[in-house]
Amino acid sequence: MKILGNLIWLIFGGLIIAIEYFLAGLVLCLTIIGIPFGIQSFKLGLTALWPFHAKLVPNARSGGCLGVILNLIWIVFFGIWIALTHIFWGLILFITIIGIPFANQHFKLATVALTPFNYKIQ
Template sequence: MNTLGNLIWMLFGGLLVALEYMIASFVLCLTIIGIPFGLQSFKLAALALWPFGKQVRETPGSGGCLSLVMNILWIFCGGIWICLTHLFFGIILGITIIGIPFAKQHFKLAVLAFTPFGKEIITKD
């Protein structure tokens, strides 16, 4: 079922969203200061490409000061807008019965887009 959901997701916008995250990642990685943010954008691209069957969780021992500072910088430099966009699409898709599984994926992406530092993507059992 995850494969079918991922294929439908990719056909109706997931590939485009992942491509946008990849382009942003490459642009961010052009500068030394942007490399950590580019790596987090790669993480978002991976989840945006194939979200069904994946889970976002805290990295063990991720409560450090550096993660907190980087997450605050991320939020102010665009993370809030990415998160709000995923929340908006999640709410719109959640209105219809057919869109509920896709809304859940947008909410998962919103959580990762808000504070990506100190989080990892794992495959659900």
């Protein structure tokens, strides 16, 4: 069932979301300062490719003070907008019964998109 969900996800927008995350990651990695944010964008892209297989695990060692600072920078410049987009599409998909599993995946992506330095993806 997970494979079917992932295939439907990819066909109906998941591939586009993943490509956007990967392109953003490439642009962010062009500067030395943007490399940590680019890596997080790649992590979000991989999750967007196969959301039904991805497990989000809170990172036991979230980086301490550096992780908090990086999360705050991420939230201000990227995270809030990405999370709001995922929440919007999640709410739209919740209108139909068929869209509920996909809405749940958007909500899962919204939590990671808000503070990606706090999560590991398995």
